[in-house]
Amino acid sequence: MTTTSSLGLGRTLSIALAAALIGSAAAHAADDIIRMKRGTTISGTVTEETYEAVSYTSAAVEGRVRQCEVESIEWGDRSPDFIAAERARSNGEYEDAISRYERAMKVRGARKFYVESTCTYNIGLCNLQMGKLDKAEEALRKLLADHPKAKFVPHAHIALGDIQLGQGQWDKAIESYAVVGNAIDSTLGRPTFCDDLYYKAKVKMAEALVGKKEYDKAIKDLDALIREVERSNPDIALAGQRLKASALVLSGKTDDGLKIFRDIIDKSVKEMDGSVSAREIRLSTIVAQCYNGIGGALMAAGKPKEALLEYLRVVTVLGSAVGDEYPRSLIGAVQCFNALGQKDRAKELFAELKRDYANFPGVKALNVK
């Protein structure tokens, strides 16, 4: 008999595993197991997933491990279609990825609780990437309805919030983000979902407030957040500061905002040296956001030349590795070149936008002749 304490402590592991292996009852989902209290008996077949889930459970100080902390488990039963779909998604081949995810969901024997939820979530993401917001929302809502305990539920709430944010539905967005950003496990006294998602949702909530033009509230919430995570989660703190800077600029305190932007850039660039690539990408993205923020502020202040230099730092140097910030900077640079009368450069960058980012918000609204 396997228990949630046995694997981690090791005493009864072999006996328990052996006993469980002979058993024939249906397996518990890992998601279920990790919610069980310490010492709960797990009946049924012990799978690799069970083993992983139990070992995580045992390793936790409180005897319970939050769902997000088992995200990296190699589940071991992914079908070829699922693997191909993942690859297609990472290559940006979203249509192909969606059809493969759909096929993967139909594979007999696949764990419904895991594969179906994951595929549904990813289909939502693919649609989101393609700008098919209705379909994206549909998939995300399906996931929330069919698999309320699945791993990607908090992610889905945030993604839903992003769709609403993009459509200017500020209150709805805040509501969606709040599911994650306000969720505290009363037993543990910690966020229900993992810290990253919790704080990310907090930042997003503040972003929606900025969208609502409730700058003071947004700045207040962000100050609180920054204080909370300054040491434990510097990336979130940086994101918070960046948003605060934007809020300050938008609220008319441009100099204060620009100063924060510049501070973030200095700090991030210093941290880049020798950092691993994943961190550098994160930091570069934040830096790009700041440059774009400064560019926007300067453009709004009627300084297209100064703004251009900021946008060019993203366009010329950081490149497409910074995700959405890149097309954003291209748009900014096009506007600056237009304003400066350098039509050729404006056309050149606009052509790139039309070619590679035709559906990016703001591209269609550009007027370059």
Place this chain on the structure above:
Amino acid sequence: MGPSVRTFPLSLRLLVQGCELRASRFILGLVIAAAAGCQSMAMTSFEWDLKFLEAISRRGYSDLADKFGQQMVAAAKDPIEKGRIALGRAAALLDSAESASGEEQLALVKKAEDALKQAVAASPETAKTVEYAEQAAILKQRQAAILAAGIAKLPDNEKEKVFKEADALFTQAENDFGQLILLRNARIDEIQHILATNNKNPRETQALEQELDDAYFQVTVVHFRIAMALYAHLELYDTRPADAKRKELLKALLDKLEQVSFEGEGTSLESYSYYYLGLVSKKEGDLAKAEESFRRVLATPRELRVPDLIRRAHFDLVDTLTKAGKFEAALNANETLIAYISQLRIGGDDETKARLYKATIYFSAAFKLKTQAGQGPLPEAARKYYDAGMEICRTFINTNPKWAGTAQDIINEWAKKIFPDSDDPTVLMAEGRVLYQDKRYLEAAAAFRKVLANPKGRESARAEAGYYLAMCYYHTERYYDAYVTGDWLGCRFDPRKYDYVEKSQFIAILSLKKQLDKTGDEFDKALYIKTRKQLGEEEFLIIEARDLAEQGQLDKALDVYRRITPKAASVYDSALYEIAQCTDMIADRELKAKHFARGVEKRAEAVKLYDAFLKWSQENPPAADRVRLRQNLECRAVYKLGRLMLDNTAESFYRAEIKRSGSDVRNLSDVIKTAAAAMLQPVHEKVPASAQEALELLDTFAVARVRKFIEMSAGIRTKYPQATDIHPYVLHLRTMALAKLDEPEAAEKELLELKEFKDSSGIADITCRVAMALDTQARKQAEDGNAAEAGKSYAKAVEHFQQVLTLDPNLAFLPEKQRFDMIYYVIMLFSQHGQAVPVDPKLALAKSFLDEFGNEAKREDELDSVRLVQAGYLIVLNKLADAMDIYEKLVKKYDAEYAKMRENDPRAPRPPRHWQAKQGLALARKVSRKYADALKDFMEIRQNVPAGGDTWWDASVDASECMVEMKQYEMLLRMLKTTFLLRPEMGGTDRRNRFVMVLGRIASDAKLPPEQADLARQARELIDQINEYVEKK
């Protein structure tokens, strides 16, 4: 035979008559030398002038040769002479055309054509000669080749016309060579007829047989020329692969090459024909045949090998195997090639090229597997090959700046074929570089931008990409883009780690300056000033100073450098070093302008500044993050100091100053004091009493200075482990310095270390110096009676010289006027101690030397020495007629000389060289079984040279061998009995054994007539006596 007024060479007559031959002093010197040489060589003036014409043309003075040729034609009275001179002029012009290009080449060919016409006009008979046919054919081939080479650049509407012209000329050339064969065959028939019908004396018969051999060989040479014409003709048709004529040409070429390989068997023509057969087969896709042909070239017997051809065949074999998809075999052949080059121990580029070619083999293999796999993912094996190729290229890019570009070209050629959308930074960098070189800056920028923005890339590559990106924008006048790129690099990457960062910041500032110049905008001005200040005012000064230095404003640059203080810690060390470097550059400028005093003074100042920098640097160690940079600077300073310390300019200058001071002691003292300071020597208080003493002091300064460099550069690789780029340069100087100090073994060690850097240039030069130092040491050891050690040193010297000749057969690293001495020196060294060098290459070296310098009349003695060596080699190779020809000429010349000497002094002895020539001639005659002539010569030598000397003994042995062949037993026994009586050691073991063998032949001659039977007994007795003497001893 001295020249009469009639036969006095035109070359001298022109000079005497003060004609307007606008030759340089050098050429005039040659003319005089040539004229003087004419007297001793006893040539006719006509022959001499022709040779002179060829010689100056070969030296590249085509205009002078042409003018001279024209004047010769005008001066000649005999129509046949006129015709021959015009032909010679045409040949000279074609020689010059060979090394010219473009319009100049066309003009030279046209002149050659006119000269040929002139030859026929002067003497219609000329058109029937072999020389004419040969020059006419070459002329047409050259004309065709020039036209063919220019077709690609012509406008489309002219291409067809010129193609046809070239085509027709090639065909004419091929036909003309055919005519030449007919003429040569006619001569063969003629000789055969003479040999068959006439009763010539044996000497004439032998000469005719030799001429017949030569004539056959010349026919094969012409066949080879036809093959080469067909080869060029075929290339013309490369743009028309489906043309029926191309097929005809190809067939004709292949047949011709097969014919030459058959008829030229046992000569280098055989190897050449196989090599070209390989090239054509490779081009036509018959890779199996190409492989077979190249392998045949590589199988050439050692004595017939032409090193350059072997090397080329190796490379082409590897390429053929790669193209044939035999990758394993290609890799093996490549390893063999590397081993072959490596075994020559010559360093240089070939080995590197072969090592880099491995990448091409791997990429080809990967590409083939990819093609076989079709659209699917890249097979695992292909991936491995691809990675192996990339690894080789990456290594070259990261460690070998000289070959980095080639490695990038290879990546650009292959990686894109295998992974068209690769985002591999190495591939993108290669792509960017090529585009950048093509000045396609914006396309290049796209590639560089991807590398810079890729966080997975190596930081150094990203920094480099950033620099080039900034440059791309700078060149396209996108100054803001250039600025933000350079500025970003300064923020993101550590300038102390990557040199490109500082350069990029420089570009950022320059770009802003340009932007400001362009707009005059206040914003741009403010940004420019702000950026300058951000960099730090003093740090900016170094950029300004470098900019000035780059523009050649060295004095202004120095002023700016000197404003930098130790406060600017990040640039102060660089500034100190660059101040010395700038001063060094000023010195070079002064010397170039022939301001010697100022130049020498500035060089002395530069030496002190470099030295001061080193001292400062050692007293002020850098912060941990500047260690690499500081090591680099220090190592560079050591190298620069070495260059200055090994340079002879100061020494020559002060030597001249001393000579000018004469006996003025005060002046001498001043000169010595200045020289000591300039040569980094302690202050010299002693006043030299004479110019001689001052010169001696100067010598000691020079030696001490070199020693000082040896000392300061010792252990450079361990002292500055991070300055790897500069190590080969310092090692080069150390090798040179040690050779200069006559410490050849130490120099040899440095040379070996230097050769680890496969690409270090100047290996031939430095190897030559080491070889000379070894030879000098060998001579000293021999003088000290240490024969064994001397032998080892000689052997090493010979080995090094062989390497030099393999690396640079023409010794092009030497100034032209030194080449004569050096090649002469090598020939003499080889002839005395070069057992390791096969006779063929030694003979070839002597022959090319004589071809090149045969007219250096002032060096007649040296040339004769080489002629003697050459004749000696010819005997070894059994080319007796050639050897005899040389000896006979020399003997004749020496006899005439000796006759003159005796007119002045009837008792004058003959110089040893005369006997050497006579002995050579006698030996050649003996080997040719002309015993009577040989015996006469040997006896003459025996009777005239000091008895008991080496020459006397050799002549005695050879004479006795001739006598026994001629069965002159009685005379022989009489001579040997006397010899034994007077000198019972019989010339030492070797010669004694030969005498005993000769006696043995008498003793065992069964055909002795009864009346001479006693001679056998006498011979046996003499043998017994000799043996008894040996046993007793």
